[in-house]
């Protein structure tokens with residue numbers, strides 16, 4: 682029996698989540714796999730259990746349906762073996778902002794924001810009490826790039842980054858490791874769901890390379906890991922500029938440029 686924490690991975694039926702499942706299984710962690718496609722989850726679970734001699738549970742759930750989300754929250758609250766949550770399930774945006782309908786907006790925000798937040802909130806108190814554990818949130822470089830024309834999706838990923846950074850501040854001192862992972866274009870089924878022909882994407886990372894790099898960042902306890910970013914100095918400069926901006930805020934007076942001339 683393993684003494685390592687179990688890992689609950691959302692969106693484990695394909696792409697990035699399925700590779701996280703393989704990697705954590707190969708490290709000897711028991712798993713709980715969440716997604717809608719029970720058959721795919723079961724096939725993966727059987728293969729991983731056989732290959733790595735770990736226990737793999739399948740917990741099918743549509744995380745945009747509140748009752749099904751609640752089942753996963755209950756599992757995170759009650760199963761004390763689960764010490765790592767990988768918030769990976771996510772939907773892309775098909776079309777521009779004018780093409781979004783209300784049901785689609787609800788679904789995208791429901792999965793990319795609400796489910797990720799509620800699952801984090803479900804596990805965090807138990808991890809804080811234990812003084813150990815980790816939450817990995819999968820964001821996207823699109824969350825840094827309003828220029829990419831995926832405004833709604835990008836906004837959900839900007840939320841993932843800010844939530845993760847806030848949780849680092851709040852929960853880091855309580856012993857919980859928080860990592861935001863920001864992939865760029867990665868070869869998975871998400872492109873098809875976004876209505877984009879993957880063959881038209883010229884620079885694309887293979888999913889194994891993406892997850893292996895993200896896990897290097899995890900093992901180094903990086904708060905933010907951006908596998909495709911070649912020079913980490915760019916991220917550091919952005920963060921330094923952000924802190925300088927905060928230091929320049931005067932809450933009591935408007936800046937001179939906004940004061941009337943009279």
Ligand SMILES: NC(=O)C1=CN([C@@H]2O[C@H](COP(=O)(O)OP(=O)(O)OC[C@H]3O[C@@H](n4cnc5c(N)ncnc54)[C@H](OP(=O)(O)O)[C@@H]3O)[C@@H](O)[C@H]2O)C=CC1
Pocket residue numbers: 691692693694695696697698715716717718719742743744745769770771772773792819820821822863864865866867868869870871872874
């Ligand atoms: N691939 C890329 O280029 C990039 C991806 N990302 C992010 O990586 C994460 C994983 O995406 P990726 O692996 O690429 O895409 P995939 O489409 O391959 O995987 C998405 C996963 O989410 C699950 N999922 C979708 N909808 C729901 C739902 N309603 N409830 C529960 N699970 C759901 C899917 O399973 P099922 O259908 O069985 O429910 C699937 O396992 C996402 O958050 C995405 O935004 C970030 C940057 C780049």
Ligand SMILES: CC(=O)[C@H](N)C(=O)O
Pocket residue numbers: 773774821822823831834864865866867871872875
């Ligand atoms: C299809 C996409 O937008 C991709 N998931 C990304 O985040 O780059």
